[in-house]
Amino acid sequence: MVVMHAVSSLNVGGAERFVIDLSTVQREQGLVPVVLSLGRESDALVSEARSLGLEVLLAPPGLVRRSLAVLRWVRQRKVRILHIHSSMVLKSLALILPFLAWHCRVIYTRHGQAPLAEKSWLYLHRWARRFVSAVTFVSNTSQSVFNEIQMWPPEIQQVIDNGVLLPPRPKQLQHDAPLQLGCVGRLVELKGQRHLIQVLGDPGMGVPAS
Secondary structure: OEEEEEEOOOOOOHHHHHHHHHHHHHHHOOOEEEEEEOOOOOOOOHHHHHHOOOEEEEOOOOHHHHHHHHHHHHHHOOEEEEEEOOHHHHHHOHHHHHHHHHHOEEEEEEOOOOOOOOHHHHHHHHHHOOOOOEEEEOOHHHHHHHHHHOOOOHHHEEEOOOOOOOOOOOOOOOOOOOOOOOOOOOOOHHHOHHHHHHHHOOHHHOOOOO
16 A cells, blocks of 8 residues: 655654654555655755655645646555645645545644644635544644644544654663663754753752753
């Protein structure tokens, strides 16, 4: 089964990394993932995705050309699931959503928690609701913010907490090896690095808060 993941770009970011990791896992499960980017060939993660053996399609600029290309790819590759990973992608594909929904199931994932309360976004989501089979969120907060504004049926909503694709665990671990912790994310309040600092500074952890 072919699954197409649509992203606004393949620059370095959480959503883009998520798409590459998810595509890698899906391929291991016997699916055929295809990454559709509305960005550029020079985007940072294009070469990495291709080096992993993932097919990357770059949508051409212009609304008409892009729409025709996406419809052609969906039909040619017999895509069964179109996974939209950005509200900007949803906007770019809005006019052809009825045709896409005719060929495959459309899934919409909200990676952020911006309210998108402007009228243009309200009209877009009201239109898209007719054609989206399921909407997923990466956190309960993201879902709550969405439902404060949008009126989507709860039965098509699901929260799937953000995860990280970890490398295989070594067969033997050294008991005297130092503990190493990492935190990846922008240094902004939303990412909550302060919580990691507070935990490491807890006397019960035995780690100096320096």
